[in-house]
Amino acid sequence: MRPISNLDVFILTFNAAKREIDIPVFARHLYNAFGQNASSLPELLAISLQEMAPLAQAFIGSYVLNPYFQRYESAVNTAAAMFIAREERQSRPVDNPYTLITTRNVGMTGILLFARELEAVQGLRTAEVGFGAGDMANKGAVGLRILYRKDNEDGSLPISTELTFVSAHLAAMEWNLSKRNKNWESIVSGLIFEDPKKTSERSSTQHKLHNADDSETQEPLLGQEITQKAIHDVSIYKPGSHLFISGDLNYRVSKSSPAPNSTFPNLDPESPNHFSRFLSRDQLNAEKAAGRTLHGLSEAPIKFPPTYKLVPSPKSLIQRGSSQTESEDDGSDKFEWSWAVHRWPSWCDRILFLEIPWWARETAGDIRMNVTAYDAFPAVRSSDHRAVFLRLEIPMLEPAELLPTEYAFKTELGTDGHQPIDPRIKLPFPIDFRSRGHRAQVKKWESTIGWLMLVSQSKQGIVAFVVLLLVGLGTWWYQSR
Template sequence: MLGIFRQRNPAKSANDGPPPSLSPLLSPSPAQSSTTDASPDNLSKSPRPLTVSTSTSASDSASTDSTMAMSAVDVFFLTFNCAKNFVDVPVFATHLLSALRQRSAPGGLPDLVAFSLQEIAPIAYSFIGPYFLNPYLARYEDALNLAADAFNNPTGHDDRSPLPLPGKLRTSPPAYTLVRSKNVGMTAILLFARDPLAVVDVQEAEVGFGAAEMGNKGAAGLRVLYEARDGAGSAELTFVATHLAAMEWNLARRNANWAAIMRGLTFENPEKILKPKVVAATSAEDDGEGGTGLEEVVRLLHDRHIEESRQMQERLHDISVFKPSSHLFVAGDLNYRISATSPTPNANFPSLDPESENYYPHFFPLDQLTREREAGRTLNGLSEARVDFPPTYKYDITPPSSSESNNPLEVSWKFAPHRYPSWTDRVLYLDIPPWTKALRPEARGIEVQAYNAMPVVASSDHRAVFLRVDVPVMDKEDLLLPRQDSHAEYPAEWDLDPRAKMPVAIDPEAWERRAAARQKEVMAGWSMLLGSTQEGALIVGTLALVAVSAWYLYQQWY
């Protein structure tokens, strides 16, 4: 399929089931353990609908008690696989401007903007670090502020052409300030704020799960406390950028990558929490020697052990991605596909034509992420807004024909024939806990304002995807699971929420192994740079010239 992206029929949805006449399309993944047969042959018999977001809509929120209205943080989270290329700032800014204008409820620019970027630069640059990586990252800051300036100062710009770059002398401060950037290998996260003073207590986390736990695949996280301007409170937010294992057949590996995030992406070294526990246990044993009755000593030690274990588990929970008092967002190239095998030569591909029997929404019931998430094997507890956009991968950029314009915003493309088009790029969130909804019926959940994909750009085989939400500002205590006592029985499903019980145990050695992997990255990065790039050849040549010159001078002097 060749052509310029066209806006699909809004009456259709990517979650709609297939028509009765749909022919077999793909092979189902053998890794699926769901009882529903989701093979293409059975799609027309028993379509599997997407479980849509449970976020409160604007109409729902209007029915709540207006006197209990709370302020909210306007958050925009975008994911983009950069394909190791520099981004075209005017083009990306123009598409970003269109994205910033998409909001269900009226509003201005978001308070916080986060970018999850994968394959941000060539692997050698990414492994070495900031000196080579910063020029790639800086372009996204430039694009964001260019789009924000156009949003704030409409000048009749023609949306059919890229935004012009600003002059060298800026007349006003940029709309957004970079709060923090963090990368693990080729995956980076950038966090921007309109009011940087409102963002306090910034924490970082990283984990690699590529070769030898290096960062060719991995996740980077930022956790911040955002203080409401009106003094109504604060909201703690956790942003995770990640790039999971590729290839159709690698479903189990992708799930394992997510498990590695849950175990190892911690915002404090777990050993600092666990080591005092060992010391305290030893001290308690010493205190019991030669004391009162043996039974009393055993009872006291048992009670102390239970309380210390509970406190330790709470602290470990707090440094994980599932900190109970924090709102969690995960974005990235999650790489979940619609098939476990590569396409055959005559395979049916999704179409953007609403009249086609292969219209792309009919393929969404094969989405691995939705099926695995609902089965509890990945992205535990997280929600996703309704997916109404076409597959975001894999695109082949084709040269424009003589009859087509050279406008960089209008990119000619086709789906790559060797990969099934899939929704690999996603943004998910953890809504407010079920106990908060039960105990505070008037509380607003996370309200989705937009969830969409940006147009195809010439520099990547992926499309960027963005989520815009209003995050409620509420007291920390309202998000915590109430202490259970002997007179209260809580619903069993509350224990399924990862803020009540961690799905996996925290890896106490995660930081130590990550430090070792980082050393490998630096060595590998410099080796690749010196052996396979122009910069490396220049460095080697310069060192050789210096060595020869030194030898010559030595011979002349001695």
């Protein structure tokens, strides 16, 4: 049994409320998070964003969104340089400790991936799905899949492990529980990293060529099995890949808005209304236990207060709930906050992961994901959410080492129905073969709508649009005479 190296990964999720971040403030919070239970920077860093920009800019995408992404890149490298200077006592800051590997967005939901070693990241693939109005991406999910390569602990040949990161923004409002679950179904069915039709056809063709001399009675069954495996591999639940789901999942602690006399959580550990007592009402935990959402995923214990909905407020106006004074070394973001009275304080912002499967632990040793930190940033003035981060050590298992064994298939599929089947064995929902094509068509409309919205936001834009429209109509009339 070979020694297993670990990969140090940091994942952050933040609902930015359609505003640009304050770089020094965000960098200070990142710097503090990097130092929580750690003395080194993570090797890989993923930032999951929701409402990262106004809807018009988000629908247009490309260069219009770059200023928003660039602020996070600046904050990450500022924080990392501060951390290195502290740990290594360097007087001169280090330039760009992290390389931004890629940025992707689906509407207002985005994801950024950073690495300390650029060459370690290989085979980048992306996927997206929208499930807002008309399947547009005012709500949706975007995914990245990579192969990370590093040296083994014993100095042997480098090893690789595959990672899948998903950033998601599900339906809002307390009463929209079933819609959130439906959004999750759309992610499982529609967030696919290759065209499943092409993958299935290629897999079947390769099988037929490889087994040209096999008996006809065996080929259809074996071909079907390979096709199902190929389809499974394009999903978020690819058996050979680690999976991380992060975002504003919007699960609340109630199906209705709070009444005027509702008791809110607070930060006093001695109080009967301490926030930890509200965790038993959390919709996500209940729906996951019932097998209706986030199938097979694990979450570290939550020890931080609800992350939504916060409002900055003068001290004299704080009447109930909790408040927190934030103090930066540079005094750049000092204020007090309270819970909004029309929304239940809830753990909307979450990060979950697939644990190492039992069949891999049987062969590679009893190894698991090692969570070193799961916490929330202090409140920031620009958003009504607190950012949440997860740091963990991931065993460097090759994709083949994570694959289910024949015994695992028989064991999982042979359950009596009371035990949920691992989604790496059987998908909780079927793959939607039309998803990628449908998404491409909807995206064209989003770009047009985005430009129309942007133009309509200024008088000059409206005038320019009317002039262009009149010129176009005049040209058409003249040519049609």
